[in-house]
Amino acid sequence: MKDDISEVVRGQTVPTLFRSTVASRPEAVALRWLAGDGVPAGRLTWAEYADHACRVAAGLAHLGVEPGDRVVMMMRNRPEFHVVDVACTLLGATPVSIYNSSSPEQIEYLTAHAEAKVAVAGDAEQLERLAKAWTAGFGSAPLIVVDEAAGTAPTTVAYGELLSAAPVDLDEAADRARPQDLATLIYTSGTTGPPKGVMITHRNVAWALESLRRAVAATMTGWRQISYLPMAHIAERMVTHYLHLADGTEVTTCPDLSLLGAHLREVRPHFFAGVPRVWEKLHAGIRAAMATASPEARPRSDAFAALRAQVGLDCLHLAVVTAAPMPRPVIDFFRGIGVPLSELFGMSEATGAVAWAPYRVKPGSVGPALPGQELKLLADGEICSRGGNVFAGYLKDPDRTAGALDPLGWLHSGDIGVIDDDGYLSIVDRKKEIIVTAGGKNISPTNLEAALTSGRFVAHACAIGDARPYMTALLVLDTESTARWAATRGLERAVPEELAAHPDLLAEVQRDVDAANAAFSRAEQIKRFAVLPTEWLPGSDELTPTMKLKRRTILEKYVTEIETLYPRGAAASEETPRTGDGQVQI
Numbered sequence: 001m002k003d004d005i006s007e008v009v010r011g012q013t014v015p016t017l018f019r020s021t022v023a024s025r026p027e028a029v030a031l032r033w034l035a036g037d038g039v040p041a042g043r044l045t046w047a048e049y050a051d052h053a054c055r056v057a058a059g060l061a062h063l064g065v066e067p068g069d070r071v072v073m074m075m076r077n078r079p080e081f082h083v084v085d086v087a088c089t090l091l092g093a094t095p096v097s098i099y100n101s102s103s104p105e106q107i108e109y110l111t112a113h114a115e116a117k118v119a120v121a122g123d124a125e126q127l128e129r130l131a132k133a134w135t136a137g138f139g140s141a142p143l144i145v146v147d148e149a150a151g152t153a154p155t156t157v158a159y160g161e162l163l164s165a166a167p168v169d170l171d172e173a174a175d176r177a178r179p180q181d182l183a184t185l186i187y188t189s190g191t192t193g194p195p196k197g198v199m200i201t202h203r204n205v206a207w208a209l210e211s212l213r214r215a216v217a218a219t220m221t222g223w224r225q226i227s228y229l230p231m232a233h234i235a236e237r238m239v240t241h242y243l244h245l246a247d248g249t250e251v252t253t254c255p256d257l258s259l260l261g262a263h264l265r266e267v268r269p270h271f272f273a274g275v276p277r278v279w280e281k282l283h284a285g286i287r288a289a290m291a292t293a294s295p296e297a298r299p300r301s302d303a304f305a306a307l308r309a310q311v312g313l314d315c316l317h318l319a320v321v322t323a324a325p326m327p328r329p330v331i332d333f334f335r336g337i338g339v340p341l342s343e344l345f346g347m348s349e350a351t352g353a354v355a356w357a358p359y360r361v362k363p364g365s366v367g368p369a370l371p372g373q374e375l376k377l378l379a380d381g382e383i384c385s386r387g388g389n390v391f392a393g394y395l396k397d398p399d400r401t402a403g404a405l406d407p408l409g410w411l412h413s414g415d416i417g418v419i420d421d422d423g424y425l426s427i428v429d430r431k432k433e434i435i436v437t438a439g440g441k442n443i444s445p446t447n448l449e450a451a452l453t454s455g456r457f458v459a460h461a462c463a464i465g466d467a468r469p470y471m472t473a474l475l476v477l478d479t480e481s482t483a484r485w486a487a488t489r490g491l492e493r494a495v496p497e498e499l500a501a502h503p504d505l506l507a508e509v510q511r512d513v514d515a516a517n518a519a520f521s522r523a524e525q526i527k528r529f530a531v532l533p534t535e536w537l538p539g540s541d542e543l544t545p546t547m548k549l550k551r552r553t554i555l556e557k558y559v560t561e562i563e564t565l566y567p568r569g570a571a572a573s574e575e576t577p578r579t580g581d582g583q584v585q586i
Contacts, residue, residue, distance in 0.1 A: 005210045005372040006388055013202035014183050015089045015174040017209075017246040022050040022170065025248045028222065031079040032252040038262030044079060046248070049086075052163060054170055056087035059162025063118055063142045067092030067176060070114045070185070074098050074107070074130050075122035076255040077227045080146045080159060082241060084120055085184075085231075087162075089202075090173040093117075094182040097232040100126060101539020106195075108133035110187055113197060113395065120144040120159075127156075179203040185395060186234050186348040197395030198234075198348045205242050207372075207388035208351035212243065214371035215356055216318065221248040223270035223317065226263050228254035233546050235322050238352035239273050261285075264312030272313070273320040276327070277547045279341070280453060283330045284481055286311060286337075287456075304337040313339050318358055320344050323546050325427060325446055327454030331363045342367070345427060349404060349411055351389040355425045368423040375425060381416040382431055416444075433551060435465045441523045443471065448526065449549070451519055455512025457481050457505070460536045460543070462554050463526070464562055470527040472565040474558055475509065476536050500533035528565045532558070 026047040035041040044052065065071060071088045073095055075081045081097070088095040096114050098107065107130055111119060118141065119134055121127040127145045134143050135155075146159040177183075179202045186198040213220075220243070227240035244251045249271070254263040260278070274282075286307070308314035319334070322344040334341040344356040345366035355375065357367025369375040373387035390411045393401035404412055416428040428434075429444035436442055445463035452461035452473060459478035465471040477500060485505065486494055499505055509531060517525040536542040541553050555562070 005207055009203065009206035009210050011179060012206035013177045013179055014205055014242065015086065015177055017206065018086055019170055019174040021245060021248045022046045028248065029250050031082060032250065033079055034252065034263060034266060036259065038266045049083065050170055051167060052083045053086040053090060054167030054173065055165050056083055056162045057090040057168045057173060058165035060087060060118060061091055062165060063157065065091055065093050065117055069093045069117040070096050072096050072098060072111050072114060072116040072119040074100060074126045075120065075146065076100060077231065077253045078122060078255055079253055081231055085241065086245065089177055089183065090168060092176040092181060094184060096185045098187060099230050099232045099539060099545040101545050104129050104132040110195065114185055118142045118144065120146065123147045177202055184237065187232065188348060196397060196400060199392040199395055200351050201392050204351040204389055204391060208238065208353070209242060209246050211370045211372045211387065211389060212353055216358060218317065220271065223249045224267050225249050225251045225271050226254050226267050226269050227251050228257060228260055228263065229275070230545050234348040234352050235273060235346065268312050268315040270315055271318045272316060273322060275323040275547055276321055276325070279321050279326060279334065280330055282311065283333055284478065288484060308338055316340055322346060324548060325450045327450045328363055329454045345425060347413060349391045350385055351391065354385045357424065362424050365424040365426045367425065375419065377417060377419060381418065381428065383413040383415045383417045383425065384410040385413065386410050435463065437465050437523065438467055438469045439523065443524050448520065448524065451516035452513065455515060457509050457512055462549055462551065464565065468566060471524060473526045473529045474554065474561060475529050475531050476534065477531060479535060497533040500531045506531065530561050530565060532561065
């Protein structure tokens, strides 16, 4: 199967896939964007998309971009991202997207490490941060800005100037990149050290797409999608950019997560992927609407279609959660109302998906290896995979490359898992994040945290317990659920510190914790917790841009709060204190 995929994708690159789609669907809609209120605001057909990409490619070439050069992009989800990305590949150059939440210091590191020739900023705020790092490290190198009203910086070039260039020839330009060339660099979020530049080749992309197509076993041409997660993340890049341009899907760009609800209702996507927090927020919103509806208006089993239509989830062929474990009750809820939600396991180093069962779902499992890929577990349970989707290594980092790729081509994930008799993989936790308590118990914090956030009031949870006598947790309140709760009690003006210490709300949180604990053994249960009067945002000290915990930073930042959970004189046994004994106000 693996060799068969290699034969099918032989010679394919991102620009040749794009060229084929443009030739077969020139007048079909490729890209759409909406106004802030969810009203359609503009679109590009595939022919127009190609014209823009060929013009931008000519403009970039005029600025000195050549084959092998790297172009850094810092943009929200907008049509120009797709155009610039394709334009770079038409020159044989490598587009590199970086997270919008990156600080000037991080930008300076990433642009220098990638040896960027040109950088592209989307708006004024991005231009300001990019310019600080850019001028410090690259002097007179061109800095492009998409929004013409964004202002200027030294060596700034307007995106409109690129569009005014005479276009390169698509047929000729599409053959410039070679399968072994870099299609992109994906920078890891840097939770365990400096970000690593994951080198993904055109062959990797083409191979991963073919593997994904075989898992889906359906023609995705014309399917509606929404692009809203950071394009610096492999999941969004694969699904709403590479799959989009290779299979001819219709992508509507959503520049801000706060606009997702309106986009869902207007677009009604066929294929929708999200991280757990996105699905949890949709889950909370739907449950709140159902709770406030009159009994006769609440959806019955025969009325779930109307509920799905109200949210914009009524046309889904595929719905995916990825990047972290999803609380089982949330999966069961969506599948119970007819949303075909499934879990997917992937890695940047694997060019996206590794294991997935889009149709034969076993809740709690991510499914078997995708077609053409191989899975195995090491003696300690570490998940390893192999296939033509496995990356070419980390840029300028042979030591860490050797730690991830063994001589036989197996990619070592750093995740611990189990595989059942049907070949379905279940993720236990990150290898380096398994907690070993003072009593010698091995505990998965990720599973605990997923259970804690499945309740009504907890948005984020960080389980504590390494070398400790019992398990505790730092909890962050869900702003929307808390606001609704406060409104029913006349506490609309209460500040976060007041709400986090309110005894009635703490009692509600305790009920959520008790419900989560019920699924775990006594040694694993959360015995004490602290509710923090803060909000953890993507790209903050506490969360990566894709909302994964920065565990090491959290443990350092909240050391005082953590120590309050382990008062002096507390018994060293994991059997005490009893569950529910210890709400700690911060």
